[in-house]
Amino acid sequence: MIPEIGHFALILALLLALVQGIPPLIGAHRGNATLMAVARPAAQGQFLFVAIAYGCLAYSFLVNDFSVANVARNSFSQLPPVYRFAASWGSHEGSILLWALILALWTTAVTIWSRHLPEDMSARVIGVMGLVSFGFLLFILVASNPFVRLSPAPMDGSDLNPLLQDPGMVFHPPMLYMGYVGFSVAFAFAIAALLSGKMDVAWARWSRPWTAVAWVFLSIGITGGSWWAYNELGWGGWWFWDPTENASFMPWLAGTALLHSLVATEKRGAFKNWTVLLAILAFSMSLVGTFLVRSGVLSSVHAFATDPTRGIFMLAFLGVVIGGSLALFAFRAAKMPTGGSFTWFSRESLLLANNVVLVAALGAVLLGTLYPLFMDALGMGKISVGPPYFNSVFVPLITPLLFLMGVGPLARWKQASLPAMAKQLRVALAIAATTGVLVSLASGSFKPMVGFGVALAVWIVVTIYLGFAQRLKYIGGPTLPALLKIPRGFWGMQMAHLGLAWVVAGITLVSGLETERNVKMNIGDTTHLAGYDFTFQGVSPHEGPNYRAASGNVEVAAGGKQLFVLHPQKRIYNASGMPMTEAAIDYGFTRDVYVALGDELDNGAWTVRVFHKPFINWLWIGGLFLALGGVLAASDRRYRIALRAAEAPAVAPQGAQA
Amino acid sequence: MKSRNKKLLAIGLAVVGLAIVAALVLNAFRNNLVFFFTPTQVANGDAPKDRAFRIGGLVVAGTIKRSADGMNAIFVVTDTAKTMPVSYSVKDNGPLPDLFKEGKGMVAEGKLGANGVFAATQVLTKHDENYMPPEAASAIAQAQKAQTLVK
Amino acid sequence: MKRWIPLLIFVALAGFLYVGLHRDPREVPSPFIGKPAPAFTLPVVGQPGMTFSPADNKGKVWLLNVWAPWCVSCRQEHPVLMQLAQAGIVPIVGLNWKDKDREAEALLARLGSPYTAVADDVSGQTGIDYGVTGTPETYVIDKNGIIRMKHIGIINEEAWQTKFVPLLKELNQ
Numbered sequence: 001m002i003p004e005i006g007h008f009a010l011i012l013a014l015l016l017a018l019v020q021g022i023p024p025l026i027g028a029h030r031g032n033a034t035l036m037a038v039a040r041p042a043a044q045g046q047f048l049f050v051a052i053a054y055g056c057l058a059y060s061f062l063v064n065d066f067s068v069a070n071v072a073r074n075s076f077s078q079l080p081p082v083y084r085f086a087a088s089w090g091s092h093e094g095s096i097l098l099w100a101l102i103l104a105l106w107t108t109a110v111t112i113w114s115r116h117l118p119e120d121m122s123a124r125v126i127g128v129m130g131l132v133s134f135g136f137l138l139f140i141l142v143a144s145n146p147f148v149r150l151s152p153a154p155m156d157g158s159d160l161n162p163l164l165q166d167p168g169m170v171f172h173p174p175m176l177y178m179g180y181v182g183f184s185v186a187f188a189f190a191i192a193a194l195l196s197g198k199m200d201v202a203w204a205r206w207s208r209p210w211t212a213v214a215w216v217f218l219s220i221g222i223t224g225g226s227w228w229a230y231n232e233l234g235w236g237g238w239w240f241w242d243p244t245e246n247a248s249f250m251p252w253l254a255g256t257a258l259l260h261s262l263v264a265t266e267k268r269g270a271f272k273n274w275t276v277l278l279a280i281l282a283f284s285m286s287l288v289g290t291f292l293v294r295s296g297v298l299s300s301v302h303a304f305a306t307d308p309t310r311g312i313f314m315l316a317f318l319g320v321v322i323g324g325s326l327a328l329f330a331f332r333a334a335k336m337p338t339g340g341s342f343t344w345f346s347r348e349s350l351l352l353a354n355n356v357v358l359v360a361a362l363g364a365v366l367l368g369t370l371y372p373l374f375m376d377a378l379g380m381g382k383i384s385v386g387p388p389y390f391n392s393v394f395v396p397l398i399t400p401l402l403f404l405m406g407v408g409p410l411a412r413w414k415q416a417s418l419p420a421m422a423k424q425l426r427v428a429l430a431i432a433a434t435t436g437v438l439v440s441l442a443s444g445s446f447k448p449m450v451g452f453g454v455a456l457a458v459w460i461v462v463t464i465y466l467g468f469a470q471r472l473k474y475i476g477g478p479t480l481p482a483l484l485k486i487p488r489g490f491w492g493m494q495m496a497h498l499g500l501a502w503v504v505a506g507i508t509l510v511s512g513l514e515t516e517r518n519v520k521m522n523i524g525d526t527t528h529l530a531g532y533d534f535t536f537q538g539v540s541p542h543e544g545p546n547y548r549a550a551s552g553n554v555e556v557a558a559g560g561k562q563l564f565v566l567h568p569q570k571r572i573y574n575a576s577g578m579p580m581t582e583a584a585i586d587y588g589f590t591r592d593v594y595v596a597l598g599d600e601l602d603n604g605a606w607t608v609r610v611f612h613k614p615f616i617n618w619l620w621i622g623g624l625f626l627a628l629g630g631v632l633a634a635s636d637r638r639y640r641i642a643l644r645a646a647e648a649p650a651v652a653p654q655g656a657q658a
Numbered sequence: 659m660k661s662r663n664k665k666l667l668a669i670g671l672a673v674v675g676l677a678i679v680a681a682l683v684l685n686a687f688r689n690n691l692v693f694f695f696t697p698t699q700v701a702n703g704d705a706p707k708d709r710a711f712r713i714g715g716l717v718v719a720g721t722i723k724r725s726a727d728g729m730n731a732i733f734v735v736t737d738t739a740k741t742m743p744v745s746y747s748v749k750d751n752g753p754l755p756d757l758f759k760e761g762k763g764m765v766a767e768g769k770l771g772a773n774g775v776f777a778a779t780q781v782l783t784k785h786d787e788n789y790m791p792p793e794a795a796s797a798i799a800q801a802q803k804a805q806t807l808v809k
Numbered sequence: 810m811k812r813w814i815p816l817l818i819f820v821a822l823a824g825f826l827y828v829g830l831h832r833d834p835r836e837v838p839s840p841f842i843g844k845p846a847p848a849f850t851l852p853v854v855g856q857p858g859m860t861f862s863p864a865d866n867k868g869k870v871w872l873l874n875v876w877a878p879w880c881v882s883c884r885q886e887h888p889v890l891m892q893l894a895q896a897g898i899v900p901i902v903g904l905n906w907k908d909k910d911r912e913a914e915a916l917l918a919r920l921g922s923p924y925t926a927v928a929d930d931v932s933g934q935t936g937i938d939y940g941v942t943g944t945p946e947t948y949v950i951d952k953n954g955i956i957r958m959k960h961i962g963i964i965n966e967e968a969w970q971t972k973f974v975p976l977l978k979e980l981n982q
Contacts, residue, residue, distance in 0.1 A: 069881070069885060072881050072884070073881045073882075150881075150884060150885055154881065154884050157881075158879060158880075158881050235752065236752075273812075277815060280815075281815075284819075291826070312827075315823065315826055315827055318823065318826075319823055322819055322823075323816065323819060323820065323823070326815045326816035326819055327816055329812060329815065329816070330812045330813045330815075330816050333812050344667055349667065349671075352667075352668065352671060353671060356671050356672060356675040357675065360675050360676070360678070360679040363679060364679055364682065364683050367683060368683075368686075370822070370825065370826075371687070371691075373825060373826070374825055377825050377828035381693055381694065382693070382694035383691050383692060383693050383694060384691075384692045384694065384712060384767075385687075385690070385691060385692075386690065386692060386767075388686075388689070388690040389686045389687065389690040389691070392682070392685070392686040392689070392690065393679075393682045393683055393686045396682055397678075397679065397682065516752070518729065518748050518749050518750075518751075518752055518753065519729075519749075520727040520728045520729060576879070577879075577909070577910070578756070578757070579756040579757070580756055581753070581756055596753070597753075598728070598748065598752075598753030598754075599724070599728060599753060599754070601724075601727075601728045605728070606728075607728040607729070607748055607753055609752055609753055716937065719932070719934075738937065761932065761933055761934075761937070
């Protein structure tokens with residue numbers, strides 16, 4: 001009964017999405033207030049029904065209703081409840097429903113916080129989002145229904161893929177989707193601006209907080225995904241340039257470019273068309289990413305659905321949404337006036353350089369991801385494009401960007417003085433270079449790349465300091481009240497830049513300094529790595545809720561002092577019989593110690609893999625700072641003032657109606 | 659700056675950017691593309707001698723042999739037409755994946771040694787036990803097609 | 810003019826994606842179509858001492874359905890096969906693929922068996938000889954023991970009507 005309610009709720013949601021899409025857009029075009037007023041209630045209703053549908057699916061998973069095919073395929077009676085819940089988005093069908101739910105959630109957020117917008121603008125934005133919702137809900141009902149029943153019902157399910165049974169899996173897909181789908185708001189604003197022809201500065205101001213929030217979620221999602229890969233895939237890596245990772249990274253690059261371009265558009269009225277195009281690009285990349293991962297067109301860790309019908313439907317949907325909006329752009333963009341003037345060395349030109357680099361990097365990643373597909377489609381053989389390609393393209397592209405990151409925030413709008421800035425930045429450059437040399441010397445054997453990466457990170461940190469110093473000089477010196485007067489937008493930017501510097505330092509340090517050893521260990525054997533002694537004390541059996549495991553006992557000591565015992569596991573999952581390596585990690589601010597079991601040999605001996613990973617946690621700490629910066633920027637006072645100012649008159653008639 | 663100059667600046671930046679990206683991408687592609695060959699193609703001498711490539715197929719049952727210290731493994735891969743011996747150093751490259759088993763599909767990346775043994779540096783299996791990596795499936799299908807043509 | 814560039818790039822991209830979709834690695838045409846079904850002799854599930862070999866069905870048009878107790882899609886396909894078996898349209902032989910946990914017999918006892926016989930391919934070797942890439946897959950084998958068609962995935966109503974019915978009619982003439 002519950003799955004049928006869910007199915008029915010989806011059908012109602014589909015109809016409401018249509019109501020949310022069509023009348024408000026017509027109303028906005030004709031200036032008909034009645035039709036425009038349909039947008040908000042329809043969107044909220046749509047959210048309600050999608051939420052009911054999702055609730056029904058989650059309920060079916062929680063109560064182990066294996067008569068639902070999706071539950072039977074992706075869950076198992078012995079699966080712990082939290083993973084049963086997570087399994088509801090672990091499957092193809094469930095993940096697309098989650099997409100639709102989150103889209104409806106963002107739309108509802110727009111209905112609540114858009115009262116300060118002109119009525120036709122908000123009607124268009126909500127309408128566009130309604131049409132996107134309609135496409136997704138139609139896809140779910142036609143090609144990807146999660147509520148299909150099995151008759152007779154199997155006794156038990158075939159379990160969630162053990163790889164997905166990790167705490168990281170509980171929060172990282174929803175975060176990623178919040179980010180992906182969040183770019184739909186900026187997209188809808190861009191389309192609304194194109195439709196109305198009103199590409200004023202206000203448009204950029206309205207989009208900015210939404211874009212920032214979506215970007216925050218995406219940043220957290222990517223960081224979480226990397227953390228999941230590090231903990232769960234058992235290879236000690238944290239980024240594999242896997243198509244799925246690229247699928248989340250490409251919208252992030254586009255979104256980052258959009259965030260910066262929006263600044264120039266809002267503050268100076270510059271790059272209006274470009275900003276619109278980036279807003280379309282960011283959401284398009286989200287859709288393309290979903291398509292790549294979910295259509296099975298590229299083989300990857302996550303492509304568990306290979307179903308051409310779904311692929312064709314999704315591709316058609318992509319064609320309509322992306323093709324349609326780019327065509328609209330081609331027709332309407334020319335009509336919009338271009339903004340203020342600036343010189344070749346100014347905040348604007350530096351932001352433009354940032355955008356060019358980010359979009360170029362995005363193009364290189366997209367090309368690398370799709371290249372095997374191109375070759376295959378042209379019948380030129382099967383190839384794979386691995387991390388070496390991405391590293392050798394991405395690193396040289398991003399390096400100048402990191403350098404510019406130190407310059408950009410200090411440059412003035414319109415026209416900056418190169419000699420003055422060179423003088424200002426001389427000290428920063430000297431500090432960065434010195435630190436780089438010292439670090440690369442201190443790292444044992446001379447490692448230029450480590451020094452260079454650290455120098456870039458230090459460069460950014462010093463310029464952040466200079467940025468605050470410059471700011472404080474204008475508002476009365478380095479005092480606490482002055483510091484508090486600095487708007488949150490500025491804090492947010494610097495915090496995000498600091499986060500990125502932290503990530504860069506972490507990446508270069510761990511890539512350059514990590515050490516690894518694979519050895520056969522008899523019971524009682526000791527191996528040494530990076531000053532640690534690892535003693536293998538055999539394995540003991542361990543019973544998990546839905547798996548059996550051989551749990552290793554590895555004592556770790558340093559300088560003759562026992563530090564801790566790690567328990568890496570080799571699991572066999574009961575339902576699928578799938579083996580899984582579960583690494584054991586001792587986390588630390590300056591290093592991780594990572595132990596994984598390989599294969600069992602004779603007499604209780606095992607092959608054991610040990611890693612010493614210096615500073616790896618800086619990646620994730622930096623990622624969180626990046627996200628925190630986005631939160632600060634989105635919560636800047638001026639957005640709230642704009643909201644409150646507009647809300648006051650808007651709320652009164654609402655109350656009167658009620 | 660006049661808007662015409664600004665436009666020139668934008669176009670100039672874009673062109674320079676594109677040129678750099680194109681150069682980087684082409685260079686990276688030239689050095690880092692990994693082609694895929696089936697054991698039959700390798701047996702026919704189609705595979706490069708000095709360059710890394712990938713092979714795919716099934717691990718022949720009963721062929722996985724490990725050295726006593728577990729640090730080296732050798733096994734035979736087949737596309738059902740031809741077979742190909744593969745060696746893999748656990749010491750240098752880490753343990754074999756969990757789903758690496760006899761009779762299962764896998765893909766290996768490495769170089770062909772002078773002795774005709776494929777020295778793998780990476781072994782990949784799909785993360786789902788019941789399906790083969792698409793490349794392995796395609797290798798087998800190709801070999802079977804060739805076989806039926808011969809008969 | 811230049812405002813059309815993004816659209817043109819996208820159209821080219823979409824074209825490639827479209828072609829890519831049709832190159833589903835799992836939908837490789839089976840090289841066995843029109844060739845004799847590979848021979849095998851395997852024990853029959855639930856009938857100790859009995860064996861099955863494709864030669865036993867010489868002179869009949871029959872289906873070889875590759876399935877496994879651990880396969881959820883097969884469970885989904887099961888009722889369709891039951892209907893076909895009850896209607897007596899065509900004999901269906903099961904190939905119990907890689908059933909390491911030995912669950913097939915109990916499962917068929919519980920759900921009912923659509924098969925005239927179930928050959929037990931524990932090692933999976935027969936499946937490999939037939940080029941099985943996943944379960945379920947179904948082969949149509951004619952009176953002379955020639956494979957006439959291979960269907961990948963679940964047999965649903967539509968696949969049955971469009972792919973199987975015309976072929977079976979032709980073969981049975």
